[in-house]
Amino acid sequence: MNFRFWPSLVALIFFLGIWQLIVQAGIIPSYLLPSPAQISSTFLDLRADFFSQFLSTMASTLWGLGLSILGGLLTALLFSSSRLLKEALLPFALFFQTVPIVAIAPLMVIWFGFGAPTVRASALIVSFFPVLANALVGLDLVDPQRLELFRAYKATPWQILWKLRVPGSLASLLPGFRVAAGLAVIGAIVGEFVGGGGLGGMIDSARTQQRPDIVFAAVIMSSLLGLILVGVIHLITILLLRYRPFFHLHSFQQGSNNL
Amino acid sequence: MTGSEAVIEVQNLTQAYPLGKGRTKTVFKNVTLKIEPGEFVAFLGPSGCGKSTMLRLISQLELPTAGKIHLGLARSSIVFQEPRLLPWQTVKENVLLPSQLGKNSSSNQVITKADQLLKQLGLTEFSEQFPQALSGGMKMRTALARALLLSPELLLLDEPLAALDEQTRARLQMELRGLYEQSKNTTFVFVTHSIREACFLAQRIFIFNPRGEQPEVVEVKLPKERTTQAYDLRETQAFFDETKRLTALFHQAVKE
Amino acid sequence: MRAFCYSLISLLFLLAPHSWAADSELKLALNWKAEPQFGGFYAADSHFQKLGLKVKVLEGGSGTPTIQMLAAGQVDYAVVSADEAIVAVDRGASDVVAIFATYQTNPAGIMTHAERNFKSLKDVLQSPGMLLWQEGLPYAVYLKKKYAPLKVTTAPDAGGIGLFLRDQKISQQCFVTSEPLAAEKAHVKVKTFLVSESGYNPYTTVLVTKRSRFEKNPDEVIKVVNAVRAGWGDYLRDPSVTNSQMMKLNPAMDKETFAQSAKAQVDLIETAETRKHVLGVMTAERWKTLSEQLFEMKLTKKKINTEGLFQNL
Numbered sequence: 001m002n003f004r005f006w007p008s009l010v011a012l013i014f015f016l017g018i019w020q021l022i023v024q025a026g027i028i029p030s031y032l033l034p035s036p037a038q039i040s041s042t043f044l045d046l047r048a049d050f051f052s053q054f055l056s057t058m059a060s061t062l063w064g065l066g067l068s069i070l071g072g073l074l075t076a077l078l079f080s081s082s083r084l085l086k087e088a089l090l091p092f093a094l095f096f097q098t099v100p101i102v103a104i105a106p107l108m109v110i111w112f113g114f115g116a117p118t119v120r121a122s123a124l125i126v127s128f129f130p131v132l133a134n135a136l137v138g139l140d141l142v143d144p145q146r147l148e149l150f151r152a153y154k155a156t157p158w159q160i161l162w163k164l165r166v167p168g169s170l171a172s173l174l175p176g177f178r179v180a181a182g183l184a185v186i187g188a189i190v191g192e193f194v195g196g197g198g199l200g201g202m203i204d205s206a207r208t209q210q211r212p213d214i215v216f217a218a219v220i221m222s223s224l225l226g227l228i229l230v231g232v233i234h235l236i237t238i239l240l241l242r243y244r245p246f247f248h249l250h251s252f253q254q255g256s257n258n259l
Numbered sequence: 260m261t262g263s264e265a266v267i268e269v270q271n272l273t274q275a276y277p278l279g280k281g282r283t284k285t286v287f288k289n290v291t292l293k294i295e296p297g298e299f300v301a302f303l304g305p306s307g308c309g310k311s312t313m314l315r316l317i318s319q320l321e322l323p324t325a326g327k328i329h330l331g332l333a334r335s336s337i338v339f340q341e342p343r344l345l346p347w348q349t350v351k352e353n354v355l356l357p358s359q360l361g362k363n364s365s366s367n368q369v370i371t372k373a374d375q376l377l378k379q380l381g382l383t384e385f386s387e388q389f390p391q392a393l394s395g396g397m398k399m400r401t402a403l404a405r406a407l408l409l410s411p412e413l414l415l416l417d418e419p420l421a422a423l424d425e426q427t428r429a430r431l432q433m434e435l436r437g438l439y440e441q442s443k444n445t446t447f448v449f450v451t452h453s454i455r456e457a458c459f460l461a462q463r464i465f466i467f468n469p470r471g472e473q474p475e476v477v478e479v480k481l482p483k484e485r486t487t488q489a490y491d492l493r494e495t496q497a498f499f500d501e502t503k504r505l506t507a508l509f510h511q512a513v514k515e
Numbered sequence: 516m517r518a519f520c521y522s523l524i525s526l527l528f529l530l531a532p533h534s535w536a537a538d539s540e541l542k543l544a545l546n547w548k549a550e551p552q553f554g555g556f557y558a559a560d561s562h563f564q565k566l567g568l569k570v571k572v573l574e575g576g577s578g579t580p581t582i583q584m585l586a587a588g589q590v591d592y593a594v595v596s597a598d599e600a601i602v603a604v605d606r607g608a609s610d611v612v613a614i615f616a617t618y619q620t621n622p623a624g625i626m627t628h629a630e631r632n633f634k635s636l637k638d639v640l641q642s643p644g645m646l647l648w649q650e651g652l653p654y655a656v657y658l659k660k661k662y663a664p665l666k667v668t669t670a671p672d673a674g675g676i677g678l679f680l681r682d683q684k685i686s687q688q689c690f691v692t693s694e695p696l697a698a699e700k701a702h703v704k705v706k707t708f709l710v711s712e713s714g715y716n717p718y719t720t721v722l723v724t725k726r727s728r729f730e731k732n733p734d735e736v737i738k739v740v741n742a743v744r745a746g747w748g749d750y751l752r753d754p755s756v757t758n759s760q761m762m763k764l765n766p767a768m769d770k771e772t773f774a775q776s777a778k779a780q781v782d783l784i785e786t787a788e789t790r791k792h793v794l795g796v797m798t799a800e801r802w803k804t805l806s807e808q809l810f811e812m813k814l815t816k817k818k819i820n821t822e823g824l825f826q827n828l
């Protein structure tokens with residue numbers, strides 16, 4: 001069978017087996033490290049809860065991610081058309097990259113209120129910069145030969161933007177979306193620590209009740225959420241490339257590619 | 260057929276680039292040349308002699324250091340050594356690109372012209388394919404079709420066949436010459452470093468030299484019609500002799 | 516040759532006390548930062564030394580898992596809440612014994628705006644408004660159950676009183692020795708209700724250690740308790756010296772607040788019970804009640820027998 005995940009699967013089973021044995025044999029007590037079996041049974045017991053909180057976190061993540069993609073793209077287009085605006089505002093955009101979300105999350109509750117607004121805002125803030133940065137790089141990294149061609153045909157800056165830069169930027173943009181998606185999940189969970197609800201709320205609550213098994217299960221579910229989002233974006237990328245070959249998926253070449 | 264006005268008139272043109280530390284590289288100095296409408300001329304010379312530079316100056320992609328270029332007409336089009344196609348557009352869309360840039364717009368007329376060019380260059384069955392599926396020669400044909408879309412009066416070609424293999428190159432030389440002979444008074448300016456190529460394609464050759472001086476002009480003594488089906492002109496003795504004569508002139512002209 | 520051996524051996528003896536001292540430094544983990552809540556532990560320093568013990572008091576922070584740290588052997592003594600101890604036993608950490616209960620009355624409370632004129636905890640929970648708390652904590656589960664159905668909207672408490680100060684609609688969980696004082700300082704009138712009044716009253720700021728440690732080395736444990744008890748005695752009489760010490764560790768609270776907080780907690784630590792016996796005394800009755808309450812709330816899977824879980828020393 002050509003199943004290319006065999007090695008990973010075997011490694012996973014091996015790892016889980018060792019883990020189960022360590023806890024079962026009492027080498028590490030279960031209230032410090034729950035075993036995979038315990039985590040699974042907790043998950044089954046509370047599956048309704050887990051599922052609904054999963055959906056809640058997913059909804060907030062999608063909101064935050066969607067807004068950051070929209071905002072990031074618009075900002076990139078704006079910066080691309082106005083050098084002055086870019087030089088004035090880009091340093092502030094850097095704020096989004098470096099701000100420690102864990103520290104400002106409590107402040108966000110004051111600004112946005114409890115629950116979904118803070119969670120969405122948190123997801124937005126951490127995922128914004130990768131979108132913007134990758135979009136800017138993509139728009140800038142235009143093939144100079146094609147640019148020259150466009151200039152030879154007297155293309156207007158608007159035409160250069162929409163017919164050359166934007167289609168050419170997809171190679172940079174889509175990987176940026178993937179990174180942003182992963183970060184958005186983290187942002188949402190942190191937002192939920194202070195704003196409540198979702199998997200983050202579950203983790204925080206479980207902590208106060210000394211239920212590391214719930215914490216582990218919730219953490220696994222958040223990873224799963226991240227994987228799903230990244231997978232969806234990857235799928236969209238592949239479909240987009242089937243529609244039109246904007247770039248080559250596995251080549252790191254920028255530029256003409258002999259075309 | 261000479262018009263009363265030259266299509267390109269270059270007067271006392273100098274082109275130099277600063278190399279930093281106050282030094283400059285002069286590509287050529289005080290060059291004057293004239294190209295008549297409907298001509299097929301070649302800019303010939305070894306690498307670095309300024310033939311590409313001259314072409315780019317004519318196409319206004321670069322500005323001259325000194326001197327004047329006077330273009331007697333509006334529409335020119337350029338073909339580069341690389342096809343420079345957009346990978347996310349089909350062959351037909353690539354050909355239609357000029358109609359979407361500048362102040363142009365796509366109209367039915369233009370689309371018909373595109374179909375015509377695709378047919379002329381044997382690209383019809385590839386018109387819905389993306390460039391990645393094409394061979395080097397097909398891509399170059401696409402670039403040619405694109406350049407001809409808006410029926411330019413002046414077609415500039417900067418070593419377009421240099422990157423192709425021998426057979427494709429030979430075929431495309433023939434097709435290019437055919438396009439010229441079928442066109443109504445389009446001027447072709449073709450940059451190359453191949454004497455044979457210049458000889459077959461052009462009726463006048465400007466030989467650029469490494470000293471940056473005024474290029475030598477040579478007339479090619481070959482008939483006007485060079486693409487008859489009956490035989491390949493390039494296999495004839497006449498062609499061989501003419502090439503030999505031009506080679507001698509070439510070596511003379513480019514002596515350091 | 517003999518002289519050489521003798522000198523070598525005496526050298527070893529010289530070195531030994533140093534290594535012993537390094538090994539025998541005891542680590543005591545607090546479950547929050549240095550505040551009057553732990554004053555007695557810091558004041559016990561001189562008493563530890565008098566008894567020949569070297570004890571390092573470690574500050575904690577938000578969510579420090581002190582009982583897990585004890586179970587994992589990272590610390591020798593830990594401060595927890597009695598309910599946490601019982602829950603830990605339920606989870607499998609059976610090697611735990613409580614030896615000194617600082618707070619006889621649980622200092623957890625719900626702080627409300629005085630203008631709201633709430634009459635009782637029941638009032639707070641069954642009126643509209645917002646309550647900030649950590650809903651996973653046992654006391655919250657207890658209150659939720661006791662005063663169901665809740666009319667108040669609950670939300671997480673991320674720390675601080677910023678939101679509370681801004682909005683009269685908001686009430687929040689607190690330690691009566693802490694947040695209400697900060698609120699008054701910010702010129703907001705508050706009315707605080709003790710959770711213990713509703714019937715949920717675990718011992719708080721309880722010193723625990725491993726039962727195996729106590730069985731192997733009862734001397735040391737007894738000395739620790741005595742020192743802690745003496746330290747608390749000192750602190751309750753005059754907190755000022757220890758407060759200055761703690762302020763260096765926790766500059767976030769000012770001198771005045773330290774003093775007020777120390778004063779506010781006296782009645783929660785020194786009660787009729789402790790005056791009858793000693794500071795830190797615990798009764799089997801209260802431990803049993805707590806265990807039953809936790810089981811009823813389904814916070815423990817089984818009803819924990821608390822007889823061996825505490826030891827008055």
